[in-house]
Amino acid sequence: MDISDILYTPISTSPYPADFNVNELRQWAADVYPQWEKYPLHLPQSDGGFMDLKKPDFVNNMQEHYGENYAWDVTRGMTKGKYQNDFDKLFPNFIEWICSTYELQPEDLYGFLFISMRPDPVREQWHEDHDSFGYRFYLDLPDGDDNPLMLWPTKKKYETNIDLRKDILGIDPNVMDGNYAYAKKFVTESICQKEKVKAPYPKNLTAYHLNNSSTLHSVQWNKPHPKRLTGFVEVKENTPGMKEKHIDFIKRCAEKYNDYVVRWSND
Numbered sequence: 675m676d677i678s679d680i681l682y683t684p685i686s687t688s689p690y691p692a693d694f695n696v697n698e699l700r701q702w703a704a705d706v707y708p709q710w711e712k713y714p715l716h717l718p719q720s721d722g723g724f725m726d727l728k729k730p731d732f733v734n735n736m737q738e739h740y741g742e743n744y745a746w747d748v749t750r751g752m753t754k755g756k757y758q759n760d761f762d763k764l765f766p767n768f769i770e771w772i773c774s775t776y777e778l779q780p781e782d783l784y785g786f787l788f789i790s791m792r793p794d795p796v797r798e799q800w801h802e803d804h805d806s807f808g809y810r811f812y813l814d815l816p817d818g819d820d821n822p823l824m825l826w827p828t829k830k831k832y833e834t835n836i837d838l839r840k841d842i843l844g845i846d847p848n849v850m851d852g853n854y855a856y857a858k859k860f861v862t863e864s865i866c867q868k869e870k871v872k873a874p875y876p877k878n879l880t881a882y883h884l885n886n887s888s889t890l891h892s893v894q895w896n897k898p899h900p901k902r903l904t905g906f907v908e909v910k911e912n913t914p915g916m917k918e919k920h921i922d923f924i925k926r927c928a929e930k931y932n933d934y935v936v937r938w939s940n941d
């Protein structure tokens with residue numbers, strides 16, 4: 675099995691620690707990032723963008739780049755290897771859950787972030803993310819068993835997301851902001867296959883892997899997902915041995931959840 679063929683696999687359906695309360699996490703996020711209260715305070719900028727007056731510096735800069743078109747609210751529990759806003763003191767068992775779920779040691783973590791959808795996104799945003807391990811989790815399951823995560827496989831199979839980005843940039847040099855590639859329609863038409871795929875969803879799914887090299891992803895756009903709360907784990911991918919561990923790990927997950935795996939194919 676070549677894991678570059680795996681576009682998506684569940685990683686775990688393990689429950690969160692018994693004392694973990696997602697509402698406490700939402701409250702923490704709202705405290706450190708008041709935009710989560712859904713009452714953003716924005717100042718229009720001369721370049722047409724927006725300055726978010728409440729946003730702490732460590733929160734990503736996507737909203738400034740995309741203004742109100744950016745669909746997500748993002749806040750971080752760890753950035754560049756450092757915990758943020760007492761996350762480690764408030765939610766130690768959740769950090770243990772991350773480590774045991776992804777078979778990591780605390781020192782392997784580079785960051786983790788939480789993402790909720792803004793109430794009024796204006797359009798679909800097909801993109802790939804910056805990390806190559808693609809470790810994601812759901813904190814709040816959206817819409818019962820209806821997973822709104824959509825994948826759009828690329829025509830070519832890429833070994834790394836750097837290779838994919840080269841092709842995207844070749845078509846649209848303005849697509850990138852920092853590490854985020856948001857592909858416009860003429861880009862997706864050129865690099866993606868005909869069919870989009872809905873990510874299958876085992877009961878009680880908590881964690882999953884997303885390939886950022888040979889697929890773009892987005893969220894089903896025809897209905898709002900106000901409660902959907904996803905997380906994103908960044909790993910020190912360049913630590914010696916880490917890549918091999920990751921490959922072995924994803925292979926075992928794909929075997930375990932074989933019925934739910936989305937694979938790349940060129941038909």
Ligand SMILES: [Fe+2]
Binds near residue numbers: 801802803891
């Ligand atoms: Fe993403």
